[in-house]
Amino acid sequence: MNTQQTAQLKSSANGFARRRSERESGMRLENKHQSGKLNQNRSMNAKSPSRDRLVYLSTCLIGHPVEVRLKNGSIYSGTCHTTNVEQEFAIILKMARMTKDASYRGSKQEYVMKAPSKTLIIPGKEVAEVIAKDVPVTVAGQSNELQNERHEDILIDSSISHSRHVELDRELSPWVPDEDDPQCPGLENIFDGPWNRGWDQFETNKMLFGVKSTFDEELYTTRLEKGPRMRELEREATRIAREIEGEDTEDLHLAEERGINLGEDFDGDEEVRFSSVIRGRGLDDSGYDEDEDILLDKRNTETFGDVPASSGAKTDHLHRGTSNDSAGALLTSSVDEPQCSQSSNGSEFFQSNTYDHCRQQADDLPCKSSTSDCNGRSLYGNPEILRVAQGHDSINASIETKTVAVDGKLSKSNESQSAENSQTAGFDRGGLLADAPSVTSSVKEMPPTEPEVVYVKADGESSGVSACRQPGTFASGSDHAGATSASSHPAVSPSSSLIGSSSSENSTLNPHAKEFKFNPNAKSFTPSHSSPVRPPSPVSDGSYYFTPNVTTLPQMHGMPVGIGMGPSYSGHQHVLFNPQVAPLRSPQPYFHPSGPQYGQQMNLGHPRQVLYMPGYQPVSSSQHL
Amino acid sequence: MEGSISNSGSNEDFAVGCMLSIKTTLGDEFDGQVITFDRPSNILVLQEGSKPGPRRNIRFLKTNYIKEFSFLGQSEDPLDIKKCYIDLQSLQDREELALRQAEADAERIGVGVTTEAQGIFDALSKTLPVRWDKTSIVVMNEVRVSSPYLPENVIGGTPAANDRVKKVLELERRRLQTRP
Numbered sequence: 001m002n003t004q005q006t007a008q009l010k011s012s013a014n015g016f017a018r019r020r021s022e023r024e025s026g027m028r029l030e031n032k033h034q035s036g037k038l039n040q041n042r043s044m045n046a047k048s049p050s051r052d053r054l055v056y057l058s059t060c061l062i063g064h065p066v067e068v069r070l071k072n073g074s075i076y077s078g079t080c081h082t083t084n085v086e087q088e089f090a091i092i093l094k095m096a097r098m099t100k101d102a103s104y105r106g107s108k109q110e111y112v113m114k115a116p117s118k119t120l121i122i123p124g125k126e127v128a129e130v131i132a133k134d135v136p137v138t139v140a141g142q143s144n145e146l147q148n149e150r151h152e153d154i155l156i157d158s159s160i161s162h163s164r165h166v167e168l169d170r171e172l173s174p175w176v177p178d179e180d181d182p183q184c185p186g187l188e189n190i191f192d193g194p195w196n197r198g199w200d201q202f203e204t205n206k207m208l209f210g211v212k213s214t215f216d217e218e219l220y221t222t223r224l225e226k227g228p229r230m231r232e233l234e235r236e237a238t239r240i241a242r243e244i245e246g247e248d249t250e251d252l253h254l255a256e257e258r259g260i261n262l263g264e265d266f267d268g269d270e271e272v273r274f275s276s277v278i279r280g281r282g283l284d285d286s287g288y289d290e291d292e293d294i295l296l297d298k299r300n301t302e303t304f305g306d307v308p309a310s311s312g313a314k315t316d317h318l319h320r321g322t323s324n325d326s327a328g329a330l331l332t333s334s335v336d337e338p339q340c341s342q343s344s345n346g347s348e349f350f351q352s353n354t355y356d357h358c359r360q361q362a363d364d365l366p367c368k369s370s371t372s373d374c375n376g377r378s379l380y381g382n383p384e385i386l387r388v389a390q391g392h393d394s395i396n397a398s399i400e401t402k403t404v405a406v407d408g409k410l411s412k413s414n415e416s417q418s419a420e421n422s423q424t425a426g427f428d429r430g431g432l433l434a435d436a437p438s439v440t441s442s443v444k445e446m447p448p449t450e451p452e453v454v455y456v457k458a459d460g461e462s463s464g465v466s467a468c469r470q471p472g473t474f475a476s477g478s479d480h481a482g483a484t485s486a487s488s489h490p491a492v493s494p495s496s497s498l499i500g501s502s503s504s505e506n507s508t509l510n511p512h513a514k515e516f517k518f519n520p521n522a523k524s525f526t527p528s529h530s531s532p533v534r535p536p537s538p539v540s541d542g543s544y545y546f547t548p549n550v551t552t553l554p555q556m557h558g559m560p561v562g563i564g565m566g567p568s569y570s571g572h573q574h575v576l577f578n579p580q581v582a583p584l585r586s587p588q589p590y591f592h593p594s595g596p597q598y599g600q601q602m603n604l605g606h607p608r609q610v611l612y613m614p615g616y617q618p619v620s621s622s623q624h625l
Numbered sequence: 626m627e628g629s630i631s632n633s634g635s636n637e638d639f640a641v642g643c644m645l646s647i648k649t650t651l652g653d654e655f656d657g658q659v660i661t662f663d664r665p666s667n668i669l670v671l672q673e674g675s676k677p678g679p680r681r682n683i684r685f686l687k688t689n690y691i692k693e694f695s696f697l698g699q700s701e702d703p704l705d706i707k708k709c710y711i712d713l714q715s716l717q718d719r720e721e722l723a724l725r726q727a728e729a730d731a732e733r734i735g736v737g738v739t740t741e742a743q744g745i746f747d748a749l750s751k752t753l754p755v756r757w758d759k760t761s762i763v764v765m766n767e768v769r770v771s772s773p774y775l776p777e778n779v780i781g782g783t784p785a786a787n788d789r790v791k792k793v794l795e796l797e798r799r800r801l802q803t804r805p
Contacts, residue, residue, distance in 0.1 A: 050641075053661035053704065057670050057683060059711055063720030069651055071690075079723040085666055089685060094720075095727035097734075116731045128651055130685040137681050138708040 051085075058083040060135050068093065068122055069129040075100040078120060080132070088124025096120035247299065252278055639669060641704075644697035647671070650690045657684060658703050672703050735760060738772075741801070745774050748797035753790065764790050 061080040068076045068091055078096030083089060097116045202213040224230075249255050256273065639662035646656045657671030660683070667689060673682040681703070733750065735743055735757040746762050749755045755764050762770040767782035768790045775798075776791045 048663070050661045051663050051665070054663040054666070054668055054670055054685075056709055056711070057660065058685065059716070061683075062716045063718075063723050065723065069653075073651055079720060079727055081720065085663070085668070088666060089668055089687065094724055095731060116727065116734065128687055128690045129649065129653070131683075133682045134680040135683045137683075138705065 054085055057135075057137070058085055058089075060137060061130070061132050064132055064135055066091075066093070066130055066132040067099070068127060069131065070122070070126045071128045072126070073100070074098060076120060076122065078116070081119070083130075084124065089127050089130065090124035091122050091127060091130060093120040093122065094118065243299070243302075640699070642700045642702050644700055645671070645694050646697055647686070647694040648692045649686065650692045655684070656697065658700060660704050662688075732756070735762075742772065742774055744801055745770075745794070745797055748801070749790075749793060752793065770794065 061083060064080050065077065066080045068078075070076070075098070076093060076096045077099045078093030081092040081094045083091045095116045095118060202215060205211045205213065245258055248260065249258070252273065639659055641659055641661060643659045644656065645659065646654075648654045655671075655673060657673045660670045660672050662669045667687050669686045669688050669691075671684045671686060673684060733746065735746060736759075738746075738757075738760050742760070742762075746755060746757065749762060749764060749770075753764050754766075755762055756766075757763070758769070760772055762774070764770065765782065765786060768786050769780050770790065771778050771780070774794070776795050779787055779791045779794060781787065782790070
């Protein structure tokens with residue numbers, strides 16, 4: 001073609017402006033270059049929609065790789081630059097290569113590559129066919145294409161693997177699974193409801209490989225006994241949990257966790273808000289300040305109902321620590337469950353489990369039952385307890401302080417006493433025996449109250465129990481004391497009440513406190529499986545100790561052994577008890593304060609912190625220290 | 626000719642939307658759907674493939690090269706007029722892009738070399754930086770592989786590089802031989 005024709009070709013191609021506005025397919029332009037302007041082309045040919053379409057489609061080819069088949073069979077590949085429909089579909093290709101040379105008859109190997117032509121003009125007469133693949137015909141296709149092209153500059157994986165440059169050994173096509181065959185279930189299916197899959201891995205394994213499994217889920221978890229009380233317990237637990245989680249807190253991070261909005265103008269960057277540890281709440285890290293005390297008190301009040309005035313008085317007594325009543329009072333005191341547990345509001349600092357348990361117990365148990373329990377407990381292991389109690393050495397300050405509280409309690413009415421007892425019981429759980437008679441009796445009857453409980457109440461007022469100020473430390477102290485005391489630690493046994501109020505010799509606070517004597521031979525207690533189910537009592541963590549010569553109780557076999565803080569089961573009673581208590585074969589009636597697992601009211605040896613769930617097998621049967 | 630279409634031939638045969646099976650004089654056989662037929666120029670535009678997306682495989686075929694065809698069925702218009710408009714600017718951009726790409730590709734093609742040589746070049750380029758220097762392949766700007774591109778023809782570069790190129794070359798040749 002001559003240049004003029006070329007020019008015409010170009011211009012005519014560029015004249016294909018917006019189709020909508022294009023009225024005719026006429027090509028004869030007077031050198032109109034691509035400007036996006038509409039061109040009113042005068043066409044030699046009649047307007048026809050078919051011609052329009054043709055023009056439109058051929059315009060779509062611009063910039064697109066096409067393959068032109070010539071009349072003689074040769075094939076050229078290149079980028080379409082323009083087409084001229086008028087001229088029998090002449091076409092100009094840029095960077096064209098002859099991909100098949102019709103005139104060449106030699107073998108493939110000898111075919112010599114030629115450089116691509118920058119511009120290849122193919123006259124229309126030669127053109128037999130033009131083939132283009134993946135031509136964007138509509139708008140949607142066009143916009144995508146440009147983006148795709150841009151992305152190709154970035155060399156995405158698929159473009160690399162597509163590997164235009166290299167001959168492919170075989171045509172690659174994406175894999176599709178043959179129908180959904182059971183061999184390869186869809187991924188979505190596999191993880192739907194793993195519990196409902198209907199597939200037992202052990203069965204499968206056994207079938208395939210003959211491997212018999214000895215897996216028993218209950219070895220690794222504690223069994224939830226869905227008794228009739230379960231719903232109640234659950235409900236209560238969730239309520240408490242919600243309450244806890246919803247309450248206000250000063251702690252930034254806690255607040256954030258609970259969704260408490262800090263306010264727009266909170267001063268602090270991300271680190272302060274989400275990450276850093278907040279310090280400086282006082283010298284002591286346990287951070288149990290007055291606000292929390294009040295908060296806890298309030299919470300307890302809400303949870304457990306108002307404490308009768310007497311308990312308030314009891315508190316006073318605690319502080320004063322004056323009277324040192326004997327266990328007798330304790331014995332007769334009816335355990336007031338709510339009160340008992342109420343005192344356990346220090347759990348937050350001690351062990352939350354205990355606290356929860358206390359609360360739970362308090363909620364669950366009717367006073368009466370607890371009373372009976374307490375009373376029953378009081379009978380437990382009296383002789384041993386007595387002995388042990390008497391063998392006590394002087395106890396550390398914390399114990400003494402606790403005793404003070406106990407004493408104070410004892411001097412009060414039954415109710416208050418019971419409350420105090422509970423407190424002391426909680427204290428005792430820590431493994432410390434304060435005042436032998438009073439403590440033991442109280443412990444016997446008491447729900448697992450936290451030592452902090454005592455202090456919580458006391459904190460509000462100045463108390464001689466300075467040591468109590470730090471519940472955390474107290475707890476640790478008590479634990480420590482408990483540890484050292486080991487088995488020989490005189491168990492605060494129910495029978496302590498029988499001991500009568502013995503004068504405390506060692507503590508200025510509690511005249512009745514017994515010396516704490518370490519008993520290395522104390523055995524650990526393991527409650528028996530067959531213990532009758534008793535309603536969970538709040539006195540789960542009373543520390544009872546008795547001398548080793550009382551009984552050597554066989555270890556319970558098959559019971560999961562675990563020491564230490566187990567996982568806390570939300571909403572359930574968490575009872576801290578001393579696992580070292582072996583099941584008693586002693587003649588004394590073995591009293592399980594609450595359910596079989598609460599048999600550990602009898603603690604032999606070192607009191608360990610173990611979590612108990614009501615209705616669960618006791619977690620520990622560890623040997624004493 | 627049997628089945629050939631003359632200018633005065635029946636219009637109905639090439640109605641828009643017709644499914645046709647066509648054999649061309651060039652030896653092509655394919656099925657397609659008529660998008661348009663322009664009688665003055667005798668060009669039949671067909672759409673191949675059935676995927677309804679915005680991108681289609683299109684053939685512009687001059688009817689004089691149709692050896693025979695058969696009517697498969699009638700379907701609706703494959704082109705939605707309402708959606709058809711062109712952005713000239715984007716077309717130009719696309720063209721420029723394609724040209725750039727093509728030029729880059731052209732660099733990889735040796736001029737006056739056999740297809741076998743080109744195959745070797747392509748294979749080497751998968752793992753090594755290669756370029757053409759007339760009819761020699763230059764690897765890593767150090768090692769030259771000249772015709773006939775046998776391991777003996779690997780020259781230059783450090784011994785390590787040389788060995789490496791030799792090894793790759795041998796492997797590629799072996800692979801090329803196993804393939805038809």
